[in-house]
Amino acid sequence: MPELPEVEAVRRGVEERLVGKILTEVRVREPRLRRPVPPLAPWIGRRLLRVERRGKYLLWRFAEGTLLVHLGMSGRLAFVAPDVPPGRHDHVDFLFEGSLLRYTDPRRFGFIAPLDADAERAMEARLGLEPWDERLTPAWARAKVRGRRRAVKEVLLFGDVVAGAGNIYACEALFLAGIHPGRPAETLDEDDWARLLAALRALFEAAIAAGGTTLRDHRTVAGEAGAYRGRLAVYGREGEPCPRCATPVRRVVQGGRSTFFCPVCQPPERTAW
Ligand SMILES: [Zn+2]
Structure with a gap:
């Protein structure tokens, strides 16, 4: 699933190529996405001013309004030559x-x-802060999860503390911070949050610099595979030695998603299970 770094890589690529250009044509071959693709004809003739990212959402800003693009589990945006025939899963073409x-x-x-103004306000109210937002301090995060007994891993995936972390970065950040993924979120103290937030920022920054991971269907908009896969410490490595202590990495299922962690480096005190 594309997470913050992959979406940011796409944002940069789209911005670089398309800002200042006019949307001249849209071809919708399959409108049945998670939500039906709306009529896009009114957007033709509009000039793209900026491409922003909020969490895992892309916001295409036109003077006349904003288009929200979400890549879901396996979505991808890539520039292709105009004469490349569409494949089976190529649902929409945007021509600028x-x-x-x-x-x-x-x-x-x-x-x-x-995305109209009301919908954007609703989205803002639901999303956590960006990892680099100055308001995102350990004290703020701790206050945000007060009274929540849900496991910290699941709270990270819910995305209302820090926006943009999915399964890969949640697992990796908890490993780097030495925090057991099953710990109730409310038991993390400010030191825990300081390590966790620092780990998330470091991971996101490294992954953005590398163009994102290659774990699923992600490619950068130029069609190149990301180079980050080789740097993952625990994600997808069940049974392999922990890079720190060589204990086999464990996998458990939390909220229907696989969690990978080291039972020694991430001590299982006060877990939620
Ligand atoms: Zn370990």
């Missing part, structure tokens, strides 16, 4: 003055939707 940006999504959990 000769540049073809193709939306591909085998599982169709992504969506494209206009």
